[in-house]
Amino acid sequence: MSVSVKPKPPAWLLLVFTLPTAKASERVGVWRKLQRYGAVALPASGYVLPNNSMNQERFEWLATSIRSSKGQAAVAHVCSFDELRNEQIEHMFNEVRTREYQVLEKELLKKFGKPPNRDKSEPGILRLTRRLQQIVEIDFFGSPIRARIEEAVQQLESENGREKAREGKKSPKDYVGRTWITRPQPGIDRVSSAWLILRYIDPQAKFTFDKDPRHHPDAIPFDMFSAGGFGHVGNDCTFETLVKSFGIKDSRLRLVAQAIHDADLADERFGRAEALGVDRILDGWNKQGMANEEVLRKGVEMIDGLYNGIR
Structure with a gap:
């Protein structure tokens, strides 16, 4: 009887590259991405990351970007390094x-x-x-x-x-006829929050998009990087904050909130995957350059479907 042993996959991904000296801004851009990806510089040359699909995709796209800037780049799968044990890396x-x-x-x-x-x-x-x-x-x-x-x-x-x-529950009647403001390129938390506002707080609510709420002093901020309005609180995403702030009681809405939480924060707290696909679609529309208002309109329709279909 013969026994076949599946070879162990390479432990590391190695990126080596060069850029023309004149490409200073591109060099800085590459360095910043490497920092964001968590790559470590090796003593000799190149940058290393643990081998997984996400890191490989990041290195491959970065290598493509370097080549488009008239540089040279290669991504290699590496099992081990001569002078560095895996534990040292x-x-x-x-x-x-x-x-x-x-x-x-x-x-x-x-x-x-x-x-x-x-x-x-x-x-x-x-x-x-x-x-x-x-x-x-x-x-x-x-x-x-x-x-x-x-x-x-x-x-x-x-x-x-x-x-x-301790600030107390909010009353929907105090928020009727208002404009709500959030950041451009709305994702799963902002789109679902807009759906909640329209369904439970004000069916005629209006929405505007800006990175700085100070440009719209009368609008109610939500999911903004600023004080005031409604945003993440503790471990809650903005959608959950709105549900709790207005004291909304709806057993199906609780399931939607769990799905939105897991899609937005990616912490698998509730083990729900129903909103992950919606999040990917919204991201795709934003990357296509679709208008914020259109992303919100179509996204709200998807959240409505999620609410009616979730179990």
Whole structure:
């Protein structure tokens, strides 16, 4: 009897590239993307990432971009490196991520550390939460200080959520006839929030799009990176915040909220995948350059279908 052993896939992806010296801005752009992807520079040359489909796609697209700028680039699958054991490379990744966590921790202590200097402004909490999510996404091997930073941010979010809850429930009648403002290129959280506003708060609500709500002082902000209005609170996405703020009781809406949460925050908290496809479609329409109003209109129709079909 013969036994075949499936070969172990390569552990690493290696990107090596060169760019003409005149392409300074392109070089900076490549470096920033490598930072965002969590790639680590090897002592000799090239950048390395753990081998998975997402990282391969990122490296391949980056290599294509480099070649389009008259540079040279190659992506290789690597099983091992002569002078670096896999454990050493993993340690290099953890060192970089640990430094990033430490920077975040210093900012947490500076902005939210001790009374009376403690600033619990919602935009600041949201920005730090999203920065944490970005680092966690590329923390491939589990930095030893990750749990400590996550706990600190979660505590801050919980305190902020309790303060928001104490403000009391909102009445829909106080929001009738208003214009609501959110960021351009609406995704799953903003589109579903608009659907909720139209269905439960004001069927005649109007919507506008701008990155700066100060340009529309009379509009109600939602899912904006600014104080006021409605946004992420604690572990809740904007859709969940609206449901709780207006005290909406609807058992099917609770299921929709869970699906929107999982699609928007990608934390698999409720194990629901119903809204993931809607999120991908919205992203595709935005990338096509479809007008914000059209994305919102068509997206609201999809959320209506999701509400009627979810079980």
